[in-house]
Structures are given as C-alpha cells and as structure tokens.
Amino acid sequence: MAIKVAAIIGSVREGSMNLRLVEFMKERYADRLDIEAVTINNIPLFNPDIEENVPQEVVDFRNKVKGADAVLFAVPEYNYSIPGSLKNAIDWLSRGGFVLREKPAFIVGSSMGVLGSVRAQIHLREVLSNPSLSPMLLPGNEVYIGSVHEKLNENNEIIDSGTLGFLDQVVDNFVTFYNKMA
C-alpha cells in the first residue's frame, strides 16, 4: 500500500513552484506515495494566548499531519531562511500533541535562484531538531532544485534529466528508510 504523505507547502503563493513540484511528485510516485498537498494559507499567527481555544484551521492542519504516515516539506527560500508563514505553521505543530514527533519525513525545495533553497533547508533542519518537533528526517538526500522555472515546464513536468534522476533516487531512499522505520 502507498505511504500516505502530508506534503506541507512552504509557499502561500498562487502558482508556487514548490506546490507544482509536489503536484508533479504526486503523479510520478503514485505507486508508492499517496501525497496530499497541505497548504498553510489560512493558518493564523501562533499566539500562546489562543492555545486553549485553537482555531479550526490549526486543528485541521494538525489532524492532516497526524493522520499521515509521513511528512514531506516543500520549501522555498525567503531572505536566506524559510518563509515566516512556514515557521508559523511549524510553531503550531510544536504544541498540542506533538504530531511531528517520530513521524518519518523528508524535504525538497526549489527556488528560481541557483541555490535552490539550500539556506532555507539548513534552517528548516535546525528548527525541526527541537524535541517538540523532531520528526525522523531522512538523512542526506538534500533536494535543492535551483533555477526551477527552467526545469519544471508549464505541464508540470521536470524536464531536466539530472534533477529527475536525483529525485527518483531520493524517493527510493525515502521508501526504504520508511520501511526500515516501520
């Protein structure tokens, strides 16, 4: 049976390349991964004052993560880090049940610049290492898709063979990792 994956989209932008990348992955790896793109567009700002009465959008978001077998983060880079909206969503996941703890996870990221979100992903790994989050992150397998607008065409297909081959390998590695952890 395919692994149920909640793919957290780190961009709230309509037409996000990272969302499109996840949509491509959903099609291409459907035999092994059952990917649902989870958007964070409506998640309110984290505020400890409202933790006793958590907004419904946050309840739904946490439940999607909790109900998945695994999590995929798809991250753009904003000012050498992850977008504030993604950090905010992750802050909500660090409270109220610790739904990310020990959840198998992996990261992909893309940007239109050449570095493909490398600095954002370094920060993301640091954030996720907090004990309140601490998913079981696939080691290595760092997917930095730079100049993504030249590699993902208007039909949502990766047309760069090197990128495609690497992504195939990472997904193989994640499935092996997941099965070892299960």
Ligand code: FNR
């Ligand atoms: C960016 N972008 C960007 N890219 C990069 O490689 N390093 C960076 O520091 C930044 N900083 C940055 C700040 C802000 C405010 C914006 C709006 C953009 C470019 C960004 O990563 C690129 O547009 C991605 O394609 C955005 O991801 P989505 O929305 O297409 O998924």
